[in-house]
Amino acid sequence: MGEKWRQRLPQIRRQVRRERLLLLLLTIVGVIALVSGVAWVPVVFAWALLVIVVLLRKPDEATAPVPVVVEEDVLIYDPLPPIAATLGAYDTPGFVLANDASVLFQNRAAEVAFGSLPFGSHLTARIRSPGILDMVRDAIASDEPDQLEHSERLPSERVFIARIAPIPVVEPEGMSISADRRKLYLLSFRDISELRRLDRMRSDFVANASHELRTPLASLRGFIETLQGPAKGDPAAQERFLSIMLEQATRMSRLVDDLMSLSRLELKSHIAPDQRIDLKPVLSHVRDALLPLSDDLGVEIRMHLPQEPVEVLGDRDELVQVFENLIENACKYGQDGKVVDVHLKGGGDEPAEVTVIDRGPGIPPEHVPRLTERFYRVSVADSRSKKGTGLGLAIVKHILTRHRARLIVRSQVGEGSEFTVRF
């Protein structure tokens, strides 16, 4: 019992110091009561009771300074709560580690990415990567920051930059930090999966574009060599080869035009167009421009336009490009169906909608979500034979994104396809 009180003594002393004004006031009131003739028993009793209440009073939370634990006569500062509070607000996974690599705190993002860990468990309970564990051990030993790239396969493929760094902990004046909190480390993970995906897309794109250009180039070279050699004195062969060469050169320039179109669109993708455009004359213009092609293919383009104008905010040339692509595809790939229907709806308060319907072979469902990817074709040979570059729908998607419009594709194999642009 005596031992316990001795332990509490510094705490009581500190409370007396903190409440000295109140205690002085209570004592003065007591003395005045005694001097004025009030019986001493109730006065002393009331005074003692109030003193006990004052000494048991907890300090006001709002005025409590930095997180401290009082141990004997020394104020112990715990640096973990403010660090945890700050890290808790971050949306990237982060762990606070002690110098034995036990986890003192993990934020919500770390819980989501790696699962939750009980306080004080070792990092190995969640992170098995030998690379990260070695890095953590070395960083703790050397007190130097370090980082490495770390890939996760499950639940989905992700790439992180894992970084460990010592957290500078400063001892506030007059306080001390307990030995186990003196050195803390932050292990953080920066998700770079999206960056990697974009990198891969970019290099795939360059590889695809080079491949598409290399084929006609190789064929042109082959024909030039033949014209210089074996076909030198053969005018009939020369005639035939020159027309194939013209076709290959045209294919290359179509590809270059489409690539330029895509890069121009990418440059201004964030600027929304602001001209008011009536879609009726745009669609009629596209139909007229495609008449030679549709006649060649034996396809009739039927227009279903309302009486009233249907206006949208847009860029006329780009909208022409969108509908040219969609109607041309419908004529080329839906040639067997013989007719292509173009419906225009909306206007006024209703959203404008253009639907291009063909009765061709349709598109198998597994291909539909990928049609707007660059160079994606259901059948490469089929697209090439129809003078396709595989970039048409990618251009359409880019233009529609800039117009805040959507492309909706519905298709039934054997029945045809329906491409709807909804503004």
Ligand code: ADP
């Ligand atoms: P391409 O230059 O090859 O026509 P697009 O980007 O315009 O490129 O179209 C991509 C692919 O989508 C085409 O190669 C074709 O396989 C398919 N496709 C597009 N429109 C239709 C359609 N109306 N019917 C069937 N398949 C289509």
